[in-house]
Amino acid sequence: VLMSAVAFCGSMQFVAITLLTTSFDPIQAFFLSLMVNARHIFYGLSMLDKYKGLGKVKYFLIYTLCDETFSITSSINPPNNINRKYFLFSISFLDYIYWILGTLLGSILESFITFNTTGLDFALTALFIVLFIEQIRIKENRLSGIIGISCTLISLFIFSSNNLVIPAMIFILISLIVRRKLPCH
Structure with a gap:
């Protein structure tokens, strides 16, 4: 407790x-x-x-x-x-x-x-x-979901299923930060 x-x-x-x-x-x-x-x-x-x-x-x-x-x-x-x-x-x-x-x-x-x-x-x-x-x-969240799935699939392809978690998280984090910094966001 x-x-x-x-x-x-x-x-x-x-x-x-x-x-x-x-x-x-x-x-x-x-x-x-x-x-x-x-x-x-x-x-x-x-x-x-x-x-x-x-x-x-x-x-x-x-x-x-x-x-x-x-x-x-x-x-x-x-x-x-x-x-x-x-x-x-x-x-x-x-x-x-x-x-x-x-x-x-x-x-x-x-x-x-x-x-x-x-x-x-x-x-x-x-x-x-x-x-x-x-x-x-939620429409506003769909791009983030696509980013998450895409980065995970890329990590799976590059690093295999045994080593994809950390690289996928890093790719997702970088992608979301870049997306946040873009003027159109």
Whole structure:
């Protein structure tokens, strides 16, 4: 529960179990953390304008920017009569509290749950597919989606499936930064 509150990044929490149960290699831990959570760089870049001008609450919003929070906050705007800062804060705060309470509830109830979880690991892959589809449904996001797919395919072709993640992320990051700097954007 403490880890869920402090290290608010679900996928890294699963990886941390391995890191905590094997001999500690700080360089490996750093690169593993970077690879597992690199998508947050892209989330953060795309949220720069949305979080602009929110004062100190912006730091909490950045800290709690996870897959689910990004999916919600990037695709909706607050109603006209709702303050944008409190709207975004409420979404982020609720996601954060749900994660901590879910961890607490899971740790209490895990001994009572005895069903076979084979195949459940696909749920994370399915989550990312759904998040991607929801994002590209928005016309303004389609070019970013095409950039992501293209850079990944180029990396696959050049580096093979065993080594494509880091190069693809670098290509995507460079492409998105260049796109942001273009005067037509």
